[in-house]
Amino acid sequence: MSMIFKWLDERLELKKFKEKFLSKTFPTHPTFLLGETALFSFITLAATGIFLGFLYEPSTRMVSLFGAMVPAAYASVVRIDLLPMGLIVRRIHHWSAMIMIAAILAHLLRVYFTSSYRKPREINWLVGLSLWGMAMIAAFTGYLLPYSQFSVTATSIAYYMAKSMPWIGDWAARLLFAGDFPSEGTVPRFFFMHVMLIPGTLIGLISLHMLILIKQKHTEPRTNRERKEAQGGRRLIGIPIWPEQAVISLSYFLFLLFVTVLMASYIPLNPIETYGPPSPGTPVMRPDWYFLVVYGFLKLVPGDLVFTLLGGKITPETIGGVIFPALNFLAYALVPFFDGAKDPQHYMENPLHRPFMTSLGVGAIIFLCMMAVAGYIDVLHITPKAMTAYALVTTAAAWGISYVLLRWYNRKRGL
Amino acid sequence: MVEGNSGKEGVNKGITRRRFTLGVLIASLAGAFGSLLTMLKVLAPEKKGAGYATTIQPGDVLVYAQGNSAGASIMASAMKAGDAVLAYPSGKTSNPANLVQLIKLDEKAFKPPTDVALTDQGFVAYSAICTHLGCTVSWAANAASPDASFTECRCHNSIFNPAEGAKVVGGPAPIPLSQIGVKVRQDGMLAFTSDFNGPIGPQV
Numbered sequence: 001m002s003m004i005f006k007w008l009d010e011r012l013e014l015k016k017f018k019e020k021f022l023s024k025t026f027p028t029h030p031t032f033l034l035g036e037t038a039l040f041s042f043i044t045l046a047a048t049g050i051f052l053g054f055l056y057e058p059s060t061r062m063v064s065l066f067g068a069m070v071p072a073a074y075a076s077v078v079r080i081d082l083l084p085m086g087l088i089v090r091r092i093h094h095w096s097a098m099i100m101i102a103a104i105l106a107h108l109l110r111v112y113f114t115s116s117y118r119k120p121r122e123i124n125w126l127v128g129l130s131l132w133g134m135a136m137i138a139a140f141t142g143y144l145l146p147y148s149q150f151s152v153t154a155t156s157i158a159y160y161m162a163k164s165m166p167w168i169g170d171w172a173a174r175l176l177f178a179g180d181f182p183s184e185g186t187v188p189r190f191f192f193m194h195v196m197l198i199p200g201t202l203i204g205l206i207s208l209h210m211l212i213l214i215k216q217k218h219t220e221p222r223t224n225r226e227r228k229e230a231q232g233g234r235r236l237i238g239i240p241i242w243p244e245q246a247v248i249s250l251s252y253f254l255f256l257l258f259v260t261v262l263m264a265s266y267i268p269l270n271p272i273e274t275y276g277p278p279s280p281g282t283p284v285m286r287p288d289w290y291f292l293v294v295y296g297f298l299k300l301v302p303g304d305l306v307f308t309l310l311g312g313k314i315t316p317e318t319i320g321g322v323i324f325p326a327l328n329f330l331a332y333a334l335v336p337f338f339d340g341a342k343d344p345q346h347y348m349e350n351p352l353h354r355p356f357m358t359s360l361g362v363g364a365i366i367f368l369c370m371m372a373v374a375g376y377i378d379v380l381h382i383t384p385k386a387m388t389a390y391a392l393v394t395t396a397a398a399w400g401i402s403y404v405l406l407r408w409y410n411r412k413r414g415l
Numbered sequence: 416m417v418e419g420n421s422g423k424e425g426v427n428k429g430i431t432r433r434r435f436t437l438g439v440l441i442a443s444l445a446g447a448f449g450s451l452l453t454m455l456k457v458l459a460p461e462k463k464g465a466g467y468a469t470t471i472q473p474g475d476v477l478v479y480a481q482g483n484s485a486g487a488s489i490m491a492s493a494m495k496a497g498d499a500v501l502a503y504p505s506g507k508t509s510n511p512a513n514l515v516q517l518i519k520l521d522e523k524a525f526k527p528p529t530d531v532a533l534t535d536q537g538f539v540a541y542s543a544i545c546t547h548l549g550c551t552v553s554w555a556a557n558a559a560s561p562d563a564s565f566t567e568c569r570c571h572n573s574i575f576n577p578a579e580g581a582k583v584v585g586g587p588a589p590i591p592l593s594q595i596g597v598k599v600r601q602d603g604m605l606a607f608t609s610d611f612n613g614p615i616g617p618q619v
Contacts, residue, residue, distance in 0.1 A: 153550055157570060160548040164619035175459035182511075185460060280480040280501050280514050280543075282551040284569045299571045303547070303588045306618075316587040317548060317619050378572045384586065 022242035027218045029348075031114075033252060034107035038135075040253045041100035042202065044260060048093040049195065055080045058191035060147065060184050070277040073147035073187055077272055091264035097139050099260060101290045104132045112335065112361055114348035116219040121345075122336040124212045129332055131205050134198060136290060141194040143287075147187060148272040153282050155190075156181055161321030166312025182278070219348045286375055296374030297324050300384045300391075353413075355406035363399030370394055467512035467544060467616030471595065475504035477517060477540075477605040491536065491599040494519040497561020499554035499577075501543055504607060512615060514543040515595055516552055516566060517605065518577045524562040528580035533596035533609060540607075541566070541581045541592040542615040547573050549617045552592065566592070589618050 009015055057076040065075040080086040108128060111117055117125040144155040159181035163173040178185030217236060224237045239245050275283070287295050298320035306315050314323075339357055351358040370391035373380075377387050477489045480501035489502055499518040507513050522537045529539065543552050550570035557564040565584070566575040573586030581592035596609030 153570070157548040157550065160617040160619050163617070169619065170462075171459055174462065175455060178458075179460040180462065280503075280511070280551055282553065282569055295571075298548075298587060301587045303573065303583050303586060303590075306589050313619075315589055315619055317617065320587065321548075378569070384572075 018242060023240045024214070025236040025238040026241055026245040027220045027224065027236055027238035028245075029218075029221050031110045032218065034103055034110055036249060036252060037103035037256060038100050038107060038131075039206065040256050041096045041103060041260070042206065043253075044096040044257060045093060045100065046199065048089050048096065049199075051089050052080065052093060053195055055083070055086070056145065056191075058145070058188050060182075060187050068277075071147045071187075073145060074272065074277045077146040077148075081273065088261070088264055091269060092260055094142075094269055095260050095264045095267075097135075097142065098288060098290070099256075101132075101135050101139065104128075104135055105290075108132065108332075109361070109365075113351040113358060114219065115339070115345070115351075115354060115357065116348055117336040118339065118341040118345045119336075119343070120216055121212075121219070122340075124209060124216065125336050126333060127205055127209045127212065129329065131202065131209060133329065134202050134205060138194065138198045138202065139288065139290070141190045141198065144187065144190045145194060146270070146272045147278065148275040149278050149281075149283065150270070150272070150275040150285055152182060152278040153285065154287060155186070158321075161317055164315055164317035165322050166309065166314060166318060169318075217346075219346055222347050222350065225347055284378075289372070292372035292375045293328075293368050294321065294325055294371075296371040296376075299377055300371075300374050300388050302384070352406060352409060355403055355410060358406060359399050359403035362402040363395050366398035367391065367395040468510075469512040469611060469615065470507050470510055471504045471513050471515075471607050471610065473596070473606075473608050473610075475507065475607045476600075477502040477515075477597065477607070478505045478508070479503075480508065480514060488604045489517065490603045491538065491605060492603055494538075495561075496521050496537060497556055497558070497564050499556070499564070499566070501551065502540070502605075511544065514551060515540045516543040516554065516577075516592075517597065518554070518566070520564075520578055521562050524578045526579050528582070528591075529578065530580070530594055530596075530612060533594050533612070535598040538597050538599065538605060539577060540595050540597045541575070541577065542595065542611055543592075544616045545570065545573055545588060546590050546592060546614075546616070546618050547571055547586070547588040590614070 005014065055076060057072045059072040061072050062069045063072045063075050064070075065078060070078075077090070080090055111125065111128070140158065144151045155177075159173055159177050162176055163169045165172055174180065176189075177183075178189035218238075220237065227237055239248075275285075286292065298317075301316040301320045303316055305319060306313070308314070351361075370387075374384075374387050374391065377384060382390070479485050479487055479489060480503045486508070488505065489500060494500070494517075496519055499516055502515050502517045503513050517538065517540045520537050520539065522534075524537075525531050525534060525539070533539070541552075544550075545552050545568035547568060548570060550568050552566050552568045552573075552575065555565050555567045555574075562578060564577075566577050566581060567573070568575075568586070568588065571587050573588035574584045575581040575588070575592055576584045580594060583589075583591055591613070593611040593613035593615050595607060595611045597605050598608050600606050
């Protein structure tokens, strides 16, 4: 072992690298594991994706499967499910995607509520938002690949959403879906985007996110400030990347993998054999949870809301499928510029001490949850109009009440 | 050696060597990326048809679109008031634009804007492609009161009233489903008698 190390060190100067890079201080806080969860899920996704990529056939040509003629993509996924370990790898892949998006959201909320997006970290907030968007697009392009009835319906909805963009919709839809949908071009194009273009972009964005993080360092817990002052002003309090942080991260990765495999083993999802190959009827189906917000909002837009704006046709589809998601991302992107700071901030804020931003966040969470509930108005037997009213009232109430409570709390603290 | 302008002195004299080089570089990059944009046109294949284009001809026989009897002719006697099935014209089942929902209601149940001339013995047919985002519509049967059954798109819960020309009575669909003429033939099979009376598919 030491001989190998010596041989490598003489060529790559590993010792220098360790001193310069691996000894960097890494502040600790349990919530810092949220971002790591997303990163590790991405690694699991890549690993399981490579396995699936060997077995999947990105084609809609019709082949025979147990005597029935089905698209080759669907048949290849059914065959993956029948392989020893095949189904569980596919489920780990799907579960990891859900965990990755959940972790990104939790991480985003952590950064938001601790105000860690302020100067100098605005750029990394934007990079993080792009990562979230990219992860959603990655998940979405993955929907189509098994080419089940569910896949085709979901993708068809997205095709018409893309098409409903004013001015460029028709062209943009043909660009993204390689022609009209359904047509034979879409699956190969989505496959390429899903296994190459999007993961490549994700790797690039993750690297940028980490590089900026290493350059700017984490925001530290407030308590570190007093400790630093007591110790005479060290720049950061934490543990070195090697070996402490590395051991923590590796143990956490293995634990996360354990949880993912456990879930994949016992909780089935996307049972394509139940959905079956594409057929004329549309079953009752809902998208994965992270699309529920857009899905629910689409149900609330009244059908008669059609108008023309500067030659572009605005329909309920445009409002629900294009304008609403775009406005959401725009609002999140503006957060660090709306709530800026003049001087660089290096400590996490206590959300209880920031009534305005915290209550705004609470209101936004309630609004998004209500939009997800709107995805279930058919089983809850609520009309779209009533649901819209409920959503607005609960959002306003959550915002207002949390603001008043926090103001009261801070007045009691003497601020 | 030729005397060159250094950056600072050159500001007063107009264009400097450095600015000229930078300008040429920017122009070249813009040109290079601009020409790449034309590739986007190649990547978006030309339209084949104009969205949903039906190939239904008057006289085509209706067949079941799904289930165990998919492809078999639909007999008028097999349906009672309040029933609905998805149907294709016989032999033209690969074109999704041809998918219709065949509904049987009480003959007296129809109200405007239903085109009663396109119905026969309580049979009425509408395009089965939701005008919102293109899902196939379903039938929400009301066993207690068959004529109060309605057509629903299960994707985003658009609701259409088949007794009133598939008028939108709820949800995000912008326009009604288009009606198409059907009649019961002598042999009890159903056949189309016309083309759709309006646009079909998502109105985007």
